[in-house]
Amino acid sequence: MESKKFVIHGNPVAKPRQSQRDRWKERPCVMKYRIWADSARLQAGRLPVRPTGIFLEIYIQVPKSWSEKKKAAMAGRYHQSVPDSDNILKAVKDALFKDDRSIAFDKAVKFWTLENPRIVVEVWRPDGY
Secondary structure (H helix, E strand, O other): OEEEEEEEEOOOOOOOOOOHHHHOOOOHHHHHHHHHHHHHHHHHOOOOOOOOEEEEEEEEEOOOOOOHHHHHHHOOOEOOOOOOHHHHHHHHHHHHOOOOOOOOEEEEEEEEEOOOOEEEEEEEEOOOO
16 A cells, blocks of 8 residues: 655645636736745645555644633644635645545544644555556
C-alpha cells in the first residue's frame, strides 16, 4: 500500500462558495483560501497518484478571548462548531488533487488545541489500483 502522512501547518480554511466573478474580483475569503491552498500544496509535496482514501485530524486553536480555565477544559476535546469538518475536507481535497474522483473513502475529525493549529493528513492507495 502506498501512503503518505504529512502536516499542513496553520489555521484550517474552509473552501468558500465561488462564482465566475471570483476570477476577476478578489473577494477576501477567496483570496485567503487560495493562499492557504498554495501553502498546503507546498507542505504536501509528492502524493500518491489516484489515491483511494484520505483521513484528516484537524486541530483548531482555542480562541484567545476564552478564559484560561475554559481553554484548559476544551483542549483535546472535539471541536463542534464552524468551520464544518466536511468543508475543511473538501478544501484539502480540492487544494491537493486536480481530480479527486478516485477517493472512495474520506474521514475528518476536529479537535481543539492549545498548541499550533494544523491538519494532519494521511493519503493512501492500495497496491494494484
